[in-house]
Amino acid sequence: MSLASPDHIPRLAPGDVTRVRSVDELRVYLDGQASGTPLHVSLCLTGCPVIRSVMDDLVRCLAHHVVYLSLDLSHCGLGDWGCPHVAHLLTRDRVSLYALDLSHNEAITSEGVAQICSVLGRSRLAHLAMSSLRFNSEAVSALSAALSGLASLRHLDFSFSSLPRDGLTTLLKGVAPVRVEHLLIPGISCAASSGTGDACEILGLLCGMASLTTLVAGGCGLGRETAGYVSGLSGIGHLDLSNNPIADATVLALTDSLCAPGQARHGMGMGMSMSMHQTQGALQYNPMPQT
Known part of the structure; x- marks a missing residue:
């Protein structure tokens, strides 16, 4: 993801963001940093098969650092089992997950979407991509309600996702009050x-x-x-x-x-x-x- 800095973090030059492509690489980088220093990290796992232990490791290695995080999990084979990890990162005190890409993870169902939606309003997410996913009426309604309270949201990508009849109308009604x-x-x-x-x-x-x-x-x-x-x-x-x-x-x-x-x-x-x-x-x- 190529993203501008959201409102709640300082404006960044390209060199201010550390870009890593694996959880192991992230761990090595974090181990060399002071625990109280704010860090700006872009973790791109797109196309890499992600299993439960990888998500467990991700949560653990972020435990003792103040991190502004852009997380790309597109094309990772993520399912509902990974959504509690995402929800945890969205609400963690020391981690500000400001950009999240869950695109092309077809195994995520309405149950997983509901887990994420339950905490969206407490997050500071500015960029959300959920393209090429399939949503039923329950998932769309949950997303609409959650997004309506997400004041930090600036970028929303639902490209080529499958929505039920009236799904786009429902989604946009939730987005309408937000400064997208x-x-x-x-x-x-x-x-x-x-x-x-x-x-x-x-x-x-x-x-x-x-x-x-x-x-x-x-x-x-x-x-x-x-x-x-x-x-x-x-x-x-x-x-x-x-x-x-x-x-x-x-x-x-x-x-x-x-x-x-x-x-x-x-x-x-x-x-x-x-x-x-x-x-x-x-x-x-x-x-x-x-x-």
């Missing part, structure tokens, strides 16, 4: 299985997130109903609506709004971008920054 800046939901159906009314509700929720600077919602089944939300969507700094059957008139309205005089005063300044692909033909739009 980056939201990734590509591949999650907004309209195809739920109907236009639900898609409109989803668009309304997205437009109501005033802090949102990045929205990736490609392949979500957004269609003609998007036209009614142009003004809200055009306030987002990076907008990706690729592979959605959006009408040409809506695309033109979005581009006109993005290029409107004075738009930079409304948060669309340097680095703004928009990506769209139509079902027939293609349209890509990358406006130049205004000077």
Whole structure:
């Protein structure tokens, strides 16, 4: 994960973060540090099969140090058995787990999600990635309730996860009160299985997130109903609506709004971008920054 410093820890230069790729490497590093010195560590275990003893070792080696931790457990074969370890790290006094990636761990079920959700509100998590997972209604409801109380959350990635009917609406209702800046939901159906009314509700929720600077919602089944939300969507700094059957008139309205005089005063300044692909033909739009 490439992450900015969350609000509750000091801004860091790249060299201030120690990056390790195994629990053994983490242990060796920590053993050489004073126990009371705050440490900034990124532990990336992605793609490494993780068993219970590895998670036990991780919890133990962090016991006597003050650590700001970014933890990548994606593609690790983690199941419900590992969720109590994650929950423990989320609430440990001396460990500030500010970034967590659990993506592509298909063995995590609603039971494991519930264990994590039970402590999320007491954590200081700023970045959460749970892409390509499968959630039932119970898990989505638990996540929605937990995220609504997670004031530190800034980045949320649910890319290509499987949610039940109305699942995305439920999830966004929980996220709406939080100051999320980056939201990734590509591949999650907004309209195809739920109907236009639900898609409109989803668009309304997205437009109501005033802090949102990045929205990736490609392949979500957004269609003609998007036209009614142009003004809200055009306030987002990076907008990706690729592979959605959006009408040409809506695309033109979005581009006109993005290029409107004075738009930079409304948060669309340097680095703004928009990506769209139509079902027939293609349209890509990358406006130049205004000077």
